[in-house]
Amino acid sequence: MSFRDLRNFTEMMRALGYPRLISMENFRTPNFTLVAEILLWLVKRYEPQMDIPSDVDTESDRIFFIKAVAQFMATKAHIKLNTKRLYQADGYAVKEMLKITSVLYSAMKTKEMASGDRVEDDNSKFKFDLGSRVADLKTARQLASDITTTGASLYDLLGKEVDLREMRTAAIARPLEINETEKALRAGIKEVLESVEKTKDMLNNVASDETNLEAKIEKRKQELERNKKRLQTLQSVRPAFMDEYEKIEEELQKQYETYVEKFRNLSFLESQLDDYHRLEQERFEETENTLRQMQQKVQEEERRMMKNGVKDSDSDMDIPEDEGSDSDMEDHRPAKPRPIRHSTVAGKGRGGSRIIGTMQGGDSEETEDSEIDVDEDDEDDEEEEENEDLEDENDSLEGSASKVTRPPRGTIRPQLLEESDNDF
CATH class of the missing domain: 1.10.418.30 (Ncd80 complex, Ncd80 subunit)
Known part of the structure; x- marks a missing residue:
């Protein structure tokens, strides 16, 4: 099957x-x-x-x-x-x-x-498809070759028929011998009897084999019953090491839970550490970019100042922290000539001597009045000059502020480095 x-x-x-x-x-x-x-x-x-x-x-x-x-x-x-x-x-x-x-x-x-x-x-009476008849052509060719081979063999056999006919007729015409026939029949009967005896022996052996098989079956059944009883006893009895095995199993379960918890915490901390490193790297890159931009700005300003013709010196570039008083500013600036009424000679500077008088003489009152008038005019002139000086100073300060917007190199770079350190 x-x-x-x-x-x-x-x-x-x-x-x-x-x-x-x-x-x-x-x-x-x-x-x-x-x-x-x-x-x-x-x-x-x-x-x-x-x-x-x-x-x-x-x-x-x-x-x-x-x-x-x-x-x-x-x-x-x-x-x-x-x-x-x-x-x-x-x-x-x-x-x-x-x-x-x-x-x-x-x-x-x-x-x-x-x-x-x-x-x-x-359907196709008037059609002839040679491609569909290829298999038929092959079968026809095979049949033709088979016909030729069978015809040749038949011709050979017919050629032997003359001799075979004589032998056949002689065998048919020969009379039968009763003794040989009896011998053949007796031999056949003997063989049949022997086969019958063998079958009888086999039948007897079958009965004995059945008894032997039944005995073996009974024996196997008894062994099976014993094995079943033994299996039941083994299943009912608890092993001596079972308590220890259960304790170890519980401890193993606890250890596994702690292991899983620690592994989870470790993975979480590793992820947090990676995030922290990434943020630090981003901050570092940002600070580097800012420093680079500031440095580029400083270089551009230096180039611009060099183009405008400004000299890079400490005396010109330093800007004092306290601007100072108006008196100090006036000391460093040259004094302007002051117009004086009724005077023939005027001194230079604020501390210069003045000669006040006229070519004509007069009363003392008139001289006193003229001196008072001159003093008042001088005070007005001084106030006007001070206002003009303040305006000139403001103009000069605005021009210097427009030209100079930063301290020299030695004063600004340490401040930038300190700010970058604070960022870190």
Whole structure:
């Protein structure tokens, strides 16, 4: 029995139109009713008028049914069936039924092909396709070669017929010897008797073998019972090391839980550390970028100042923290000439001597009045000069501020480095 035989049998029965669906699992175990039903349907399919009894209830009915089917197939279809395998009604019976189904299936196929060829001939009477007849040409060539070989062999045999005819006629014409015939019959009878004795001995041995097998079976049953009882006792008894095993198992479970917790914490801390390093790296890069930008700005300003012709010196670039008083500013600035009324000679600077007088003489009152007027005029002039000086100083400071916007190199770079250190 093989899977291919079961598959082919089921597919052929489905193609032949068997009304019941046959599964490949039906023949895993003996199923005589199904086998008898299939055999009866195959016989009816081959010869609808054949009448075979379908009673398979008893053992004798089954044997008679199998013999009838095998005899019918041997006489009508020339198919030899193994009755023992058919009686087994399992996968081995499928091989025997496959012989019948294959014949019926091939007949159905040839009929379908013939009808299809007839329809094609009717549809294409005036068409001839050489490509579709290549297989027919090959078969015709093979048949022609077989015919030639069989004809040659037949010719050789017919050539030997003359000698063979004489020998055949001599053998037929020779009279039979009774003694030789008796000897042959006696030898045959002796052989049959010997075979009968052997079968009888085998039957006697079968009885003794049955007793031996029964004794062995009983012994095996007793051993099985003992083993079952022993198994039950072993299952009921608790091992001595089981308590220790359970304790160790509980400790192992606790250790595993702590391990899982520590592993989780460690992974979390590692992720936090990675985030911290990444942030630090980003900060460092930002500070480097800011320092680079500031350095570029300083260099650009230096280039701009160099282009404008500003000299880079400490006296010109230093900006004092305290601007100082107006008196200090006036000391560093040269004094302007002051207009003096009724005076012939005026001194330079604020500390210069003044000569006030006229060419004409007069009363003392007039001189005093003239001196008072001169003093008042001098005070007004001084106030005007101070205002002008303040305006000039403001203008000079605004011009210097517009020209110089930063301290020299030595004063600004340490401040930048201190700010970058604070950022870190």
